[in-house]
Amino acid sequence: MFGGVFGGGSQKPVQSAPMGGMPGMGQGQGQMDPNAQLAAAEQEMEMVTDMFARLGELCNKKCILQRYSDEDLTKAESVCIDRCVAKYFQVNREVSDKLAKLSQVNQ
């Protein structure tokens, strides 16, 4: 369940920690005033939950055959999900790297 990402259940909590993958994020937050800090934390939370929702939707579409012959995940589906999440994050890294390079070139 989504709730696991922010703590609860057996998942590792990802609480108020900066979400990587965006150039320049999660650095130097100690310098900001508390108001801005709170706003930034909220922004990051929004990003993480949005990413999770998209990821969930896409991997579901790509990995779950809608026949529902069984209530458990098949081995194939489980493996597919693991790989799907891993690749999504790789795409995330690639895109943010390329964007960072582009913005450097423009400066």
Place this chain on the structure above:
Amino acid sequence: MYNNYGPSYQEQRLQQMMEQKQLKDFMRMYSNLVSRCFDDCVSDFTSNKLGDKELTCVTRCTLKNMKMNERVGQRFAEENAKLMEEQAKLGN
């Protein structure tokens, strides 16, 4: 406004925000689940009651999607932790 309060107040506010977010996301997940299982399982309108096949399908659909969500959440947390480690290394 927040300048007068210590870091524990901020943590409280953050905690509140996270809880609200979790609730909102749970509601959204529930709605999506209903939509998806209806879409995938129901197409026979010769009756206004769900047939046995449809009921079974809906049960399986719900359980399977919940399990999938859970697994995605686990993998997501792992990958995100990895990513943050990398970011932290770059930042130092």
